[in-house]
Amino acid sequence: MTEPNTAANAETETIPSRDELIFLATHDLAARTKGRALRLEEFTETTTLGWVPANLGIGPLGHIVDGIPYGSSGDLRLKPDLDTRVRIDTIPGRTPLNLVFADLIELDGSPWESCSRSFLKRAIADLNEHGIDMTSSFEHEFVDMSAKAEPHPFSLQNYRNAEPLGTQLMATLHRAGLEPENWLPEYAENQFEITVRPTTPLASADRAILIRDIVRDLYEAHDRHASFAPVITPGGGGNGVHVHFGLYRADGENLLWDPSRPGRLSVLGGKFAAGIVKYAPDMAALFAPLFTSYDRLAPHNWSTARAFLGLQNREALLRICPTNELDGRDPSSQLHFEFRASDIGANPWLLLGIIIRAGLAGIDEDLDPAPVIEGEADLEGEHKDLAELPGDLANALDRFEASETVRGWFHENFVTTFGAVKREEIAQLKGLTPAKQCEVYTNVY
Ligand code: GLU
Numbered sequence: 037m038t039e040p041n042t043a044a045n046a047e048t049e050t051i052p053s054r055d056e057l058i059f060l061a062t063h064d065l066a067a068r069t070k071g072r073a074l075r076l077e078e079f080t081e082t083t084t085l086g087w088v089p090a091n092l093g094i095g096p097l098g099h100i101v102d103g104i105p106y107g108s109s110g111d112l113r114l115k116p117d118l119d120t121r122v123r124i125d126t127i128p129g130r131t132p133l134n135l136v137f138a139d140l141i142e143l144d145g146s147p148w149e150s151c152s153r154s155f156l157k158r159a160i161a162d163l164n165e166h167g168i169d170m171t172s173s174f175e176h177e178f179v180d181m182s183a184k185a186e187p188h189p190f191s192l193q194n195y196r197n198a199e200p201l202g203t204q205l206m207a208t209l210h211r212a213g214l215e216p217e218n219w220l221p222e223y224a225e226n227q228f229e230i231t232v233r234p235t236t237p238l239a240s241a242d243r244a245i246l247i248r249d250i251v252r253d254l255y256e257a258h259d260r261h262a263s264f265a266p267v268i269t270p271g272g273g274g275n276g277v278h279v280h281f282g283l284y285r286a287d288g289e290n291l292l293w294d295p296s297r298p299g300r301l302s303v304l305g306g307k308f309a310a311g312i313v314k315y316a317p318d319m320a321a322l323f324a325p326l327f328t329s330y331d332r333l334a335p336h337n338w339s340t341a342r343a344f345l346g347l348q349n350r351e352a353l354l355r356i357c358p359t360n361e362l363d364g365r366d367p368s369s370q371l372h373f374e375f376r377a378s379d380i381g382a383n384p385w386l387l388l389g390i391i392i393r394a395g396l397a398g399i400d401e402d403l404d405p406a407p408v409i410e411g412e413a414d415l416e417g418e419h420k421d422l423a424e425l426p427g428d429l430a431n432a433l434d435r436f437e438a439s440e441t442v443r444g445w446f447h448e449n450f451v452t453t454f455g456a457v458k459r460e461e462i463a464q465l466k467g468l469t470p471a472k473q474c475e476v477y478t479n480v481y
Pocket residue numbers: 177273274275276277332337338339350376
């Protein structure tokens with residue numbers, strides 16, 4: 037275990053707190069946090085900073101791609117959402133991180149057409165107009181790339197070998213108000229998982245972004261490297277980003293609960309699920325946006341074998357999660373979904389936004405409730421007709437662009453930019469060996 041850099045510690049202690057900075061943060065198509073900082077002293081309730089529309093054309097490979105509708109002219113502002121301000125001061129050897137999430141707005145104050153945070157806000161507003169509230173939380177898996185091999189999954193030894201990072205991570209998330217829940221050694225080699233408590237949908241997506249950056253910062257501070265890439269080595273276990281969510285009435289009643297129906301899932305819940313199942317193949321480029329995402333999305337990986345709703349099934353696209361009824365606990369308030377197909381390449385604001393949009397489409401189109409598959413799915417037999425997700429990113433992109441409904445949720449300039457970013461990424465990666473493809477993303481994520 038590398039000790040925190042004590043020289044850097046000494047240095048940060050000599051910087052007076054009045055010299056702290058604050059970072060105004062957005063999160064881009066590549067699911068990387070970007071932004072600008074100013075002196076904290078100068079930050080006020082009306083502070084905004086400049087931003088460039090063409091930055092939307094930066095994909096995972098880190099440059100602005102050709103063929104996008106945003107060019108060298110044009111300006112936006114980063115407008116902080118003051119409710120999101122955090123100060124993180126528990127990363128050894130690092131200066132405190134003051135951060136506030138920002139929406140991207142036009143110079144007249146209106147939301148920018150391609151702002152992903154505003155996309156989520158609009159989806160939540162529509163959900164609320166349907167009389168539905170949501171709580172959600174994101175689970176993250178990642179691999180400690182610098183850990184020494186420990187052959188047993190879930191082991192105490194892996195947990196101990198990761199110290200003090202586990203304790204520091206949980207403490208950092210707790211102090212930053214992110215409500216950590218569990219920290220665990222996971223199944224794949226040197227894989228770990230961090231979960232946090234559910235909260236309001238916008239805050240849950242903001243939290244997801246912060247968790248990734250806090251993990252990276254903490255590992256870097258220890259001269260270690262964590263990677264959330266969907267697969268680290270070809271054929272190896274995957275890193276998922278699973279989205280748990282529940283639907284409630286304003287008075288708190290669980291809209292998913294109906295003990296008389298299959299899976300104890302209400303008609304409304306079944307319709308919401310049906311929309312997600314129906315549109316999953318068209319949305320795949322958004323929730324599984326990387327070239328290697330499709331190596332993870334295969335049967336027997338406990339990610340998503342097919343697009344279906346499963347009862348407590350870890351190979352389902354959408355899983356009805358178990359309830360804890362020990363000691364007389366009430367299941368009616370607990371029943372909720374887990375969306376399992378997504379990975380680190382998906383911007384959490386976009387990811388949660390499309391889950392909501394697809395669920396609402398299920399209600400608005402009055403779809404039949406999604407069938408609940410109980411037990412293991414028999415993909416060769418009884419369940420062979422369950423819809424498949426696209427087999428690779430190129431197909432996923434074609435499906436997205438051909439889907440009037442899913443592309444219709446976005447501004448056309450967003451769709452064009454997304455397509456240009458992903459096509460360039462495909463062109464760059466397809467000639468590489470699978471190991472090299474994994475490495476490209478391991479370095480970025
Ligand atoms: N690692 C699996 C994935 O890629 C998930 C394992 C689990 O937590 O069920 O999604």
